[in-house]
Amino acid sequence: AQSVAQPEDQVNVAEGNPLTVKCTYSVSGNPYLFWYVQYPNRGLQFLLKYITGDNLVKGSYGFEAEFNKSQTSFHLKKPSALVSDSALYFCAVRGLNTGFQKLVFGTGTRLLVSP
Amino acid sequence: GAVVSQHPSRVICKSGTSVKIECRSLDFQATTMFWYRQFPKQSLMLMATSNEGSKATYEQGVEKDKFLINHASLTLSTLTVTSAHPEDSSFYICSYRDGAREKNTEAFFGQGTRLTVV
Numbered sequence: 001a002q003s004v005a006q007p008e009d010q011v012n013v014a015e016g017n018p019l020t021v022k023c024t025y026s027v028s029g030n031p032y033l034f035w036y037v038q039y040p041n042r043g044l045q046f047l048l049k050y051i052t053g054d055n056l057v058k059g060s061y062g063f064e065a066e067f068n069k070s071q072t073s074f075h076l077k078k079p080s081a082l083v084s085d086s087a088l089y090f091c092a093v094r095g096l097n098t099g100f101q102k103l104v105f106g107t108g109t110r111l112l113v114s115p
Numbered sequence: 116g117a118v119v120s121q122h123p124s125r126v127i128c129k130s131g132t133s134v135k136i137e138c139r140s141l142d143f144q145a146t147t148m149f150w151y152r153q154f155p156k157q158s159l160m161l162m163a164t165s166n167e168g169s170k171a172t173y174e175q176g177v178e179k180d181k182f183l184i185n186h187a188s189l190t191l192s193t194l195t196v197t198s199a200h201p202e203d204s205s206f207y208i209c210s211y212r213d214g215a216r217e218k219n220t221e222a223f224f225g226q227g228t229r230l231t232v233v
Contacts, residue, residue: 034221036224041124041125041206041227041229042226042227043119043121043208043224043225043226043227044159044208044210044224045224046221046222046223049221090158090159102149102161102164103149103161103210103222105158105159106158107157107158108156108157108158
């Protein structure tokens with residue numbers, strides 16, 4: 001069975017500093033990995049995905065993520081955080097073997113960027 | 116990205132009544148649709164998956180008679196919470212995948228519906 005772990009419930013960072021939101025996964029075969037962001041009382045917005053190719057994936061709003069197969073990780077990063085980045089971030093995985101191509105989400109990490 | 120419109124964004128209903136939530140894909144054909152439920156400070160829990168014109172497949176523990184899903188067309192899906200009770204209060208989110216694109220595409224989500232049963 002596929003699973004995603006986001007070990008941090010909350011990440012605090014000062015504006016202008018780099019941020020990292022951690023994600024590790026477990027899946028049979030090659031994974032499709034995604035990051036989504038959720039603002040209060042809103043649906044999820046797609047940030048970026050890794051399917052194949054370069055391990056460093058660039059996405060929306062200056063975010064990027066690095067796929068590390070040996071560590072089964074897909075950490076989300078941004079060089080310089082903004083207060084407006086404060087939100088709930090979800091990592092998700094889809095395995096090639098899932099019949100309905102279901103996304104499995106992590107528990108989410110709340111990012112709080114202070115001015 | 117694709118646009119998914121979900122409404123209402125908020126609804127308050129009395130216990131015992133039914134509530135319908137609509138989800139529309141505005142610029143693509145949604146052959147596969149997912150309904151999620153999100154509890155406060157928790158992740159998304161997949162409730163059911165459906166393909167257009169077919170019956171929904173419900174996840175273990177989800178009552179199909181309570182959460183009626185209709186995916187009658189490629190642009191519209193509905194979730195009806197029947198005989199709602201306070202424990203059904205939650206945030207419900209629909210999600211589509213674009214059937215005309217590759218399997219590895221991301222899913223697109225509606226804005227969510229905050230249901231409060233009083």
